[in-house]
Amino acid sequence: MKIGVITYPGTLDDRDAQRAIRLAGGTPVPLWHADQDLKKVDAVVLPGGFSYGDYLRCGAIAAKAPATQEVVRLAKQGLPVLGICNGFQVLVESHLLPGGLIRNEHQHFICRDQKLRVENTNTAWTNLFEQDQEITIPLKNGEGGYIASPDTLKMLEAENRVVFRYLDVNPNGSMNDIAGLTNERGNVVGLMPHPEHAVEPGFGPDTDIAMRSGIDGLKFFQSVLKALVNS
Amino acid sequence: MPKIIVEIMPKQDLLDPQGKAVANALHRSGHPEIVNARIGKRIELHFDRDITSEDMANAEKLASSFLSNDVIEDVVAITKE
Numbered sequence: 001m002k003i004g005v006i007t008y009p010g011t012l013d014d015r016d017a018q019r020a021i022r023l024a025g026g027t028p029v030p031l032w033h034a035d036q037d038l039k040k041v042d043a044v045v046l047p048g049g050f051s052y053g054d055y056l057r058c059g060a061i062a063a064k065a066p067a068t069q070e071v072v073r074l075a076k077q078g079l080p081v082l083g084i085c086n087g088f089q090v091l092v093e094s095h096l097l098p099g100g101l102i103r104n105e106h107q108h109f110i111c112r113d114q115k116l117r118v119e120n121t122n123t124a125w126t127n128l129f130e131q132d133q134e135i136t137i138p139l140k141n142g143e144g145g146y147i148a149s150p151d152t153l154k155m156l157e158a159e160n161r162v163v164f165r166y167l168d169v170n171p172n173g174s175m176n177d178i179a180g181l182t183n184e185r186g187n188v189v190g191l192m193p194h195p196e197h198a199v200e201p202g203f204g205p206d207t208d209i210a211m212r213s214g215i216d217g218l219k220f221f222q223s224v225l226k227a228l229v230n231s
Numbered sequence: 232m233p234k235i236i237v238e239i240m241p242k243q244d245l246l247d248p249q250g251k252a253v254a255n256a257l258h259r260s261g262h263p264e265i266v267n268a269r270i271g272k273r274i275e276l277h278f279d280r281d282i283t284s285e286d287m288a289n290a291e292k293l294a295s296s297f298l299s300n301d302v303i304e305d306v307v308a309i310t311k312e
Contacts, residue, residue, distance in 0.1 A: 092302075100300055
């Protein structure tokens with residue numbers, strides 16, 4: 001299974017995302033923001049970083065890139081798309097997911113191992129988790145405060161489209177503790193924390209068993225492979 | 232050089248952390264009379280010819296679709312200079 005990873009100018013987690021895909025058993029395919037050709041990939045990851053220097057608004061210019069426009073077109077036909085951090089911002093700016101992301105309420109960039117609750121396991125990227133499972137993956141962002149209108153929030157909650165919620169600490173002031181969302185169809189998922197940084201023992205968050213042994217992020221990439229095999 | 236100026240502000244009811252930080256700093260530096268500060272954006276679109284009404288209409292479209300995000304921002308003014 002080929003999973004594309006788009007590199008924008010300013011992207012910095014593209015190699016980590018490629019490595020995560022490889023460790024999960026998929027074939028990562030590097031994609032370039034200026035190309036419309038997505039090389040017939042079976043899914044796409046929009047990785048973290050600072051696309052176009054975060055100019056205008058985080059993710060705003062990347063949302064207009066030729067590769068993103070093609071992702072938007074194919075996502076509407078069911079292509080699985082995962083947006084991580086800056087990728088989540090791109091998904092919001094390209095209207096694949098509703099709402100917006102603003103500067104953290106405390107105004108600080110934050111970097112921590114973040115506990116999350118998996119609230120929806122019916123998406124292409126979360127089907128291997130258990131309902132209400134608690135996972136820990138790294139979070140690092142300056143503009144991760146999720147906001148939406150009261151109507152949008154009500155709709156998201158009613159349709160079970162909140163996929164991840166922050167546990168213990170809300171690190172950025174996100175409404176309803178929202179850490180990640182999905183679209184109506186469940187093929188597009190965006191979240192602020194970084195699953196690709198928790199995929200290999202020795203490099204992930206600390207767990208009760210051993211330091212840096214957390215690999216909760218791997219299931220994201222294994223989930224999409226399972227979803228693709230079943231589709 | 233003729234230009235269209237688009238002014239964008241964070242929505243009124245939205246927390247503006249940047250403005251809040253500046254307001255706090257102003258208070259600390261002896262300006263309690265300034266009760267709040269809000270920070271927005273001014274974007275200049277430059278032209279090498281006279282600006283037509285069509286250009287203004289285009290700028291309005293661009294301002295609402297790309298230059299601002301209506302979830303978090305308001306376009307408060309589009310002017311010609």
